[in-house]
Amino acid sequence: MSQQKEINTILDDVLNANRIYANYFGDKNTLALPPSRELAILTCMDARLDPAKFLGIKEGEAHVIRNAGGRASDDAIRSLIISHKLLGTKTWLVIHHSNCGMQTFNDSVMRDLLRESLSTAQLSEEGWKNVTQDGGSIAADFVPFLSFTDLEKSVRDDLYRIRNHPLVNPKVTIYGFIYQVETGKLISVPF
Amino acid sequence: MSQQKEINTILDDVLNANRIYANYFGDKNTLALPPSRELAILTCMDARLDPAKFLGIKEGEAHVIRNAGGRASDDAIRSLIISHKLLGTKTWLVIHHSNCGMQTFNDSVMRDLLRESLSTAQLSEEGWKNVTQDGGSIAADFVPFLSFTDLEKSVRDDLYRIRNHPLVNPKVTIYGFIYQVETGKLISVPF
Incomplete structure (x- = not known):
């Protein structure tokens, strides 16, 4: 009963927030389907990351793909291929982050x-x-959980996997970064 | 040359936005790793969706998993399992949206x-x-692209797959929604 009440509160909160958002929706109904900055981002699901905020991205500008770790899983690559092939993105950012839960297990x-x-x-x-x-x-x-120990290496491994995937157009430009949850700063990972 | 210049501008823009974000980072370095609302969201990578904004979610509050379509792929389920098992989320929202690119192909x-x-x-x-x-x-x-034709059905299919997955705790509460890109509104999908 108590847990159910808590869960109802969580749902009420997001639905109330959504009513406010929809009331101030403005002209966002005119946005086109293809991302206007021709940009796609692959990053972690971590709650402390808000990529739209820490990259200054508004609605309509970029695809955002997120999973546990921000890993270049088969599914992330499926999404990136659709992003470029059908919706024209030309620049991809792979962003892992410090203090990631994926470093706490194997x-x-x-x-x-x-x-x-x-x-x-x-x-x-x-x-x-x-x-x-x-x-x-x-x-x-039967599930690979894609945990990692070395943060920079996980970014480089994922850049390598994406760069060498047979369905990824060599013309797409790909950059790697680490987001520091302690400072909010993006650090470039050379590849 | 011209395309290279454009891409450098895209990168400069996000890095400049990140410097501003980091300058006004405030006390976000004290956020805990587990999501404070015990909430995880699975939604589409579509550029017009900013789930943090349309659900009123701040940094630290919820996991956000995104892929092409917001589908309950093996990788999305991997992320959800980590989200509950290691980081304590208890409520999951599956949100697909109108005018999705996944409805334009097979x-x-x-x-x-x-x-x-x-x-x-x-x-x-x-x-x-x-x-x-x-x-x-x-x-x-050799790649399943997970496109769909019926929007409500795709939400229900994904809720069904998650609900019946052997690694998903029956105690997790799961809700399905359609986000209307025309209005910014969330519509509940009964399951």
């Missing part, structure tokens, strides 16, 4: 946790531990 | 286009056509 840790329980685990000095043992799944053994 | 069209050329195609009344035939790749035959 596939083996995640698979052991999920085999025991699907509920949220806790991170202590001894590493990740399940709070409950309420039944998990071995399905995690 | 796998067969995309594969034919990419087999001929990797460069950007054009959409006319007769459908998608390549402008150049500068050499493509048959690699597209």
